[in-house]
Amino acid sequence: MAEQAVDTGRTVTASGAGRRGAGRTGVPAATAPPAPAAFAGRRRELAALRSDIERAGLDTLSGRKGARSRVLLIAGRPGSGRSTLAAELARQLAGDYPDGVLRTWLSTADGRPVPTADVARDLLTRLGERVPAGADEDELTEALRTALADRRALLLLDDAAGPEQVEPLLPDAPDCLVLAVSAGPLTGITDVRPCTLGGLDTAAGVEILTRYAGPTRITVDPRTAEQVVQDCGGQPAALVLAGGWLAAHPKSSLSDLLRTLFLLPPGEEEAAPVPRPLARAFRLAYESLPPTAARILRLLSLAPAGLVDAHTASALAGCSVGDAEPTLRDLGARGLLRPVEPEVPVPGGPDPLAGLPAQYRVPNCLVPLLREQVRAHERPQEIQLSRARMLERTVRQLQSCRAMGEPAGSPARERISGLPRSLRFGSVPEAAAWLRSRRPALLDSARIAVADGELDTLDRRLMAALVRALLAHEAPEAAAPDLYGLHGLVLEVAERRGLAREKAAALLNLGDLDAEAGRAQNALARYRGALESARAVKDPVATGRALESLGGTYAELGDWQRAADWYGRALELRLSRGDAAEAARLHGRLGAVHTYAGRWAEALREWRAAHGAYRRADDAVGQARATGEIARVQEYAGRPEQALRTCFEALELARKAADGRLEAALQLRIADTFERLGDPAAARLHRGLGERLLADHPA
Numbered sequence: 287m288a289e290q291a292v293d294t295g296r297t298v299t300a301s302g303a304g305r306r307g308a309g310r311t312g313v314p315a316a317t318a319p320p321a322p323a324a325f326a327g328r329r330r331e332l333a334a335l336r337s338d339i340e341r342a343g344l345d346t347l348s349g350r351k352g353a354r355s356r357v358l359l360i361a362g363r364p365g366s367g368r369s370t371l372a373a374e375l376a377r378q379l380a381g382d383y384p385d386g387v388l389r390t391w392l393s394t395a396d397g398r399p400v401p402t403a404d405v406a407r408d409l410l411t412r413l414g415e416r417v418p419a420g421a422d423e424d425e426l427t428e429a430l431r432t433a434l435a436d437r438r439a440l441l442l443l444d445d446a447a448g449p450e451q452v453e454p455l456l457p458d459a460p461d462c463l464v465l466a467v468s469a470g471p472l473t474g475i476t477d478v479r480p481c482t483l484g485g486l487d488t489a490a491g492v493e494i495l496t497r498y499a500g501p502t503r504i505t506v507d508p509r510t511a512e513q514v515v516q517d518c519g520g521q522p523a524a525l526v527l528a529g530g531w532l533a534a535h536p537k538s539s540l541s542d543l544l545r546t547l548f549l550l551p552p553g554e555e556e557a558a559p560v561p562r563p564l565a566r567a568f569r570l571a572y573e574s575l576p577p578t579a580a581r582i583l584r585l586l587s588l589a590p591a592g593l594v595d596a597h598t599a600s601a602l603a604g605c606s607v608g609d610a611e612p613t614l615r616d617l618g619a620r621g622l623l624r625p626v627e628p629e630v631p632v633p634g635g636p637d638p639l640a641g642l643p644a645q646y647r648v649p650n651c652l653v654p655l656l657r658e659q660v661r662a663h664e665r666p667q668e669i670q671l672s673r674a675r676m677l678e679r680t681v682r683q684l685q686s687c688r689a690m691g692e693p694a695g696s697p698a699r700e701r702i703s704g705l706p707r708s709l710r711f712g713s714v715p716e717a718a719a720w721l722r723s724r725r726p727a728l729l730d731s732a733r734i735a736v737a738d739g740e741l742d743t744l745d746r747r748l749m750a751a752l753v754r755a756l757l758a759h760e761a762p763e764a765a766a767p768d769l770y771g772l773h774g775l776v777l778e779v780a781e782r783r784g785l786a787r788e789k790a791a792a793l794l795n796l797g798d799l800d801a802e803a804g805r806a807q808n809a810l811a812r813y814r815g816a817l818e819s820a821r822a823v824k825d826p827v828a829t830g831r832a833l834e835s836l837g838g839t840y841a842e843l844g845d846w847q848r849a850a851d852w853y854g855r856a857l858e859l860r861l862s863r864g865d866a867a868e869a870a871r872l873h874g875r876l877g878a879v880h881t882y883a884g885r886w887a888e889a890l891r892e893w894r895a896a897h898g899a900y901r902r903a904d905d906a907v908g909q910a911r912a913t914g915e916i917a918r919v920q921e922y923a924g925r926p927e928q929a930l931r932t933c934f935e936a937l938e939l940a941r942k943a944a945d946g947r948l949e950a951a952l953q954l955r956i957a958d959t960f961e962r963l964g965d966p967a968a969a970r971l972h973r974g975l976g977e978r979l980l981a982d983h984p985a
Contacts, residue, residue, distance in 0.1 A: 327490025328371050331481050335360070335375055338479035339463065355434075355441075355462035357452075359472055362483035364651035365523030365564040369444050371483065372467045376442050383463065385437040388412060392452070393445040394730070395592025395653050402454050406430045407767055409441075409455075418803040419766035420796070427454040434459050443467065445650060449474045485520020488512050494522065495540075498529025498621070503540055510540040517547060519563035523621075523651050527567040530620030531574060546570060560651055568655045571620055578605070579613050583622055584663065585672055586648050587656035590730035593626065596643040597708070598727075601679035602672045607643070607708045614646055624649055638719035641712050645723065670740060677744040680731055682709050683720075684751035690717035691758025718759040728752055729768060736775045742783055749776050770799050790819035790828040794835065801839055809839050830859050830868075837875065846883035850876060870899030870908060877915060886923040890916060907948065910939035914952055921959060930959050946983030950976045 335358055360375075362368035376387045388409055392400050406426035410417045415433045418425070434441075434457035441464045446452050449472040456464055456475070472478050486494075492511045496504045504511045518524035532543060547570055560568075572580060585602040586594050599610035617623045623646040648656070660669065682705065689698035690711050702710055711717040721728075732752060735745030749772050756765040773795040780789035797812030813835045820828035837852035857872040877892035893916045900908030913936035921929035933956050940949040953976030960969040 326493040327486045328367070328374070328483075331360075331371060331483065332375060332378070335479075335481055336378075338481075339379075341479070354476075355457045355459050355464050357456065357464045357466060357472070357475060357478045359466050359468060359478050359480040360483065361468055361470060361480055363469060364560050365521050366483045366561075367486070367522035368467050368483055370522065372442055372444065372465050376440055376465060379440055379463070383438050383440040385439040387440045387442060389442040389444060391444050393447055393650070395589075395648060395650055396587075396657070397650075397653070399447045399451060402427065402451060405451075406455065411764075411767070413437075416763070417767045419770040419799040420803055420805065420808070421767075423454070430455065431458050434462055438462060440465065446472070448472070486515070486522060486525070487520070488515050491515030491518065491520055491522075491525050494525045495529045495532065498526070499532035499540075503532065507540045510544055514540060514544055514547075517544065517563070518567060519561060521561055521563045521567075523649065524561075524563040524567035526621035527564075527571040530622065531571055534574065534616075534620050543570075560654060564651060565655060568652060571622060572655075572659065575620075578603075578609075579616065580659075581663070582610065582613050583617055584656050584659040586623075587653050587660060588669070588673060588676070589648060589727070590734055591727040592648040592650065592653065593645060593724070593727040594623070594648060595645045597679055597683065598676060601676040604672070604675060611643065614644070618646055622649075622652065623647065638713070638715035639723065641716055642720055642723070673735075673738070674741055674744060677731065677735060677741060677748055679709075680728065681744070681747050681751050684728070684748070684755045686710055687717045687721050688751065688755040688758045690714050691755075714759075721755055721759050725768075729771065732772060732775055736778055739782065742779050746776065746779060746788070766799055766802070770796065773799070786819040786823045787825055787828065790816045790823075790825060790832070793819065794828065794831055797835060797839075801835075801842070806839055806843050810836065813839065826859065826863060830856055833859065834872070834875075837879075841875075841879055841882075844882075846879050849879045850883075850888075853879060866899055866903050867905070870896050870903060870905070870912075873899060874912060874915070877912075877919070881915075881919055881922065884922075886919055889919045890923075893919060906939060906943035907945050910936050910943055910945065910948055910952075913939055914948070914955070917955070926959055926963055930956065930963070933959065946979055947985070950979035950983060952976075953979060 338358055339356060360368045360372050373389070376389065380387050390405055390408055392405060394400060401423070403421075403423040403426050406423070406429070407417050407421070410426065410430055410433060413433050415429065417429075421429070437459065438461040439457075441455070441457065441462060443452055443455060443464065444467045446466050446468040448468070448470075452464070452466050452468075452472055453475055466472060466478075471480060485491075492504060492508070492515055495511055495514065514528055515525065518528055528543060528547075531546075532538065532540075535542070547566060572583070575583065582599050582603045582605070586599060588602060589598050594614070596607045596610040596614060599605070599614055600607045603610070614623060618625050626645040626647050664672075686702045686705055686709050689696075689702045691714065692698040711720065729752075732745060732749050735741050735748060738745075753769060753772055756768055773792050777789060777792035777796065779785070780792055793812045793816035797809045797816065800806075800812060801809040813832050817829060817832035817836070820832055833852055833856035837849045837856060840846075840849035840852060853872055853876045857869060857876065860869040860872055873892045873896035877889050877896060880886075880889035880892060893912050897909055897912035897916065900906075900912055913932060917929045917932035917936060920926075920932055933952055937949060937952045937956070940952055953972045957969045957971075957973035957976060960966075960972060
């Protein structure tokens with residue numbers, strides 16, 4: 287694709303995977319985006335980069351491969367087409383890397399470096415690897431290197447701020463290739479092959495203008511077209527904006543374009559953080575916009591992750607979705623936005639993204655210029671109001687998305703039926719696809735809102751809605767890494783605002799995720815902090831959960847004495863509140879701990895207490911299970927005959943409760959006991975009964 291190629295967002299593309307065009311809605315011919323075409327220019331650079339792949343590295347000896355992957359660097363200023371060149375090279379090389387092309391951004395739209403841990407987690411997820419929630423940077427980067435060790439993949443690291451971002455991600459795999467994009471050198475990384483970009487040659491620059499303006503105006507005035515390319519310094523981004531101006535002014539000539547550029551009054555482009563030709567071309571494009579469109583464009587620079595759709599634009603600018611959609615299409619046609627290509631749909635199936643608004647990316651090279659316009663034209667109160675509207679709209683979309691994960695006819699579905707049609711989803715796959723495609727922007731929304739600190743009520747609602755939506759549409763294990771980050775943000779806000787109840791909830795959730803990831807000591811620290819916060823506000827529910835979680839974690843560690851102590855405290859709390867069902871369950875937890883510790887008398891006491899509590903609650907299944915556990919302890923204590931009698935009692939209770947699975951388990955346990963008592967015939971009889979029951983009652 288040409289130097290103005292579409293920025294496809296964070297995607298992983300397997301070799302040979304096709305992509306669908308970005309356009310969804312018809313646009314008048316005068317403002318239609320240029321159709322994708324062959325790559326323009328940079329043929330010398332492409333040839334040099336391909337040659338560098340084959341060239342022997344400094345660590346290659348006697349024809350043997352080096353220990354690490356080859357690293358190619360494309361260096362250039364914003365607007366130089368560095369990302370597009372990298373994408374084109376990756377496209378050409380995709381067939382040589384059967385394990386796919388993975389592209390990720392190392393800087394946010396406003397220039398903030400993305401934490402290395404977040405990048406590694408994102409890449410691991412797209413490789414299909416399990417990512418432990420809350421894993422630190424070293425653990426994640428080591429897991430990434432391990433995952434790539436036996437793969438042949440191309441890793442495209444775009445917009446790197448420096449070598450410290452790139453080096454930890456380099457695979458120890460000579461069959462992989464790393465293609466890095468940066469503004470400067472990657473000093474300190476061994477054997478990097480740099481390709482520094484200047485301006486495009488004149489022919490390639492004219493080709494970009496032709497795609498926007500059409501061939502007629504270029505053919506009748508080729509010399510002026512060449513002059514425009516020279517005045518734009520051969521910078522692809524500047525040429526795209528100049529071409530967009532021509533597309534928006536079909537009756538204007540190339541001379542009109544050149545004259546307008548010359549007539550621009552002196553501005554601040556000399557001090558702008560982008561090349562002067564790009565700054566001037568931006569002023570040309572921006573000042574030709576209608577006032578409403580100009581306001582929408584500059585406010586789009588506030589969009590999280592630089593990703594926008596009609597809802598984002600509508601909320602930021604305070605206009606309708608219907609007004610925002612054509613404005614975004616026109617801005618895309620002028621080169622001021624880049625359409626984001628949707629994910630590849632399932633072959634032969636409906637496209638879940640077809641009913642969603644088209645998504646665009648604000649070009650990173652334009653964000654500093656747009657932010658300057660925001661500072662010049664928007665008051666701080668208006669900026670805050672725009673962000674608040676955007677967060678409120680996002681919360682409502684997340685609530686609608688989450689409700690689609692509920693059964694049809696449920697109260698949640700009924701509630702969203704009253705929302706405007708633009709905020710509702712047509713199907714569960716559409717809601718899930720929206721959540722997946724907007725995930726980077728949604729997570730960035732939460733981070734930005736928390737860092738801002740002025741919209742804590744809204745950002746708390748946003749994080750709660752995002753957590754619920756993730757759990758509604760993703761498996762808990764898949765959602766865990768994102769949930770860990772969100773609970774961490776909730777904790778930050780709770781500590782800042784002195785919200786002890788919310789702090790306790792966040793610490794409990796983080797502790798659960800730490801425990802599931804095997805970080806028991808971290809979990810214990812979280813649970814103790816939650817207990818302290820819950821007690822401070824006399825929250826019995828959070829207090830009970832923290833006590834029980836501490837007991838469960840010590841049980842996982844095999845520290846039976848501490849486990850029994852914390853479970854005992856949790857039991858006392860439940861008994862004091864008259865919560866019989868929870869008390870019965872905790873008697874069982876204590877019975878299990880004492881069983882593991884070999885304290886048979888204590889175990890029997892707790893299981894009998896559990897049985898009594900279940901009987902008082904008229905819970906037949908609970909009675910049967912507790913009786914079965916009593917039999918187990920009796921057998922461990924060396925009383926098999928007594929255990930057999932108790933097991934038959936449990937079997938009768940299970941039959942009354944119509945619990946076939948439990949009845950099957952008890953029959954098999956009776957068979958084992960008969961074998962130990964030397965009665966193989968009875969053992970065979972009961973084993974056969976148990977196996978038939980299991981077949982009749984599959985899990």
